[in-house]
Amino acid sequence: KAGVTQTPRYLIKTRGQQVTLSCSPISGHRSVSWYQQTPGQGLQFLFEYFSETQRNKGNFPGRFSGRQFSNSRSEMNVSTLELGDSALYLCASSYDRGSYEQYFGPGTRLTVT
Amino acid sequence: DQQVKQNSPSLSVQEGRISILNCDYTNSMFDYFLWYKKYPAEGPTFLISISSIKDKNEDGRFTVFLNKSAKHLSLHIVPSQPGDSAVYFCAASDDGGFKTIFGAGTRLFVKA
Numbered sequence: 136k137a138g139v140t141q142t143p144r145y146l147i148k149t150r151g152q153q154v155t156l157s158c159s160p161i162s163g164h165r166s167v168s169w170y171q172q173t174p175g176q177g178l179q180f181l182f183e184y185f186s187e188t189q190r191n192k193g194n195f196p197g198r199f200s201g202r203q204f205s206n207s208r209s210e211m212n213v214s215t216l217e218l219g220d221s222a223l224y225l226c227a228s229s230y231d232r233g234s235y236e237q238y239f240g241p242g243t244r245l246t247v248t
Numbered sequence: 249d250q251q252v253k254q255n256s257p258s259l260s261v262q263e264g265r266i267s268i269l270n271c272d273y274t275n276s277m278f279d280y281f282l283w284y285k286k287y288p289a290e291g292p293t294f295l296i297s298i299s300s301i302k303d304k305n306e307d308g309r310f311t312v313f314l315n316k317s318a319k320h321l322s323l324h325i326v327p328s329q330p331g332d333s334a335v336y337f338c339a340a341s342d343d344g345g346f347k348t349i350f351g352a353g354t355r356l357f358v359k360a
Contacts, residue, residue, distance in 0.1 A: 139291065168348075170350070175257075175352055176352055177252075177254070177337060177350045177351050177352035177353050178292070178337060178339075178350035179350075180347065180348065180349065180350075183346070183347070190346065191346055191347050225291055225292070227291070232346055235280050235282060235297060235341055235348075236282070236294045236297070237294070237348065238293075238294070239284075239291030239292045239293065240291050241289065241290055241291050242291055
């Protein structure tokens with residue numbers, strides 16, 4: 136069974152631009168969560184999607200948004216990029232809501248210059 | 249407000265010895281705790297977990313201990329191997345696993 140895939144793996148953007156990251160969960164997994172990893176901050180929860188609906192949201196500004204499609208694939212969008220948005224963005228999938236174990240993709244390394 | 253804290257950014261251990269990674273939490277509603285391991289250029293992978301109704305869970309060389317009164321958990325790796333060198337994240341979940349909070353991670357170095 137293929138793992139969680141994320142595209143692109145690396146991205147360089149300029150301040151003020153917007154970016155879209157993509158995540159394909161493990162086949163059969165219906166819950167997708169997004170995390171931001173920065174040095175010293177660990178993994179900060181962004182949001183969780185299940186059945187095309189955002190079910191949970193972390194403490195991030197409205198510039199961060201996402202969506203989930205009917206095939207459970209998910210996208211994350213960040214508008215008006217700031218230098219502080221430079222981070223590793225990780226997507227994780229789980230079979231269902233309430234499944235404690237999550238399966239992570241390799242992440243997308245976003246650099247904002 | 250960091251609800252899950254890993255106060256040691258790094259830990260260095262000799263091969264064959266015990267590695268002890270610590271984690272503290274503040275939210276008494278957490279009912280499930282997990283440890284993930286992360287290698288460079290890879291996403292975190294699940295390692296071991298423990299429910300709040302237990303105080304110990306063992307899986308091979310890995311044992312997690314939970315002290316609810318102290319709101320503290322630890323991961324023991326015995327014996328430590330060079331391949332264990334990675335960043336270890338402690339995570340806690342409440343509300344039936346719908347939201348998981350991660351610590352900042354501890355980088356473990358196992359020296360041969």
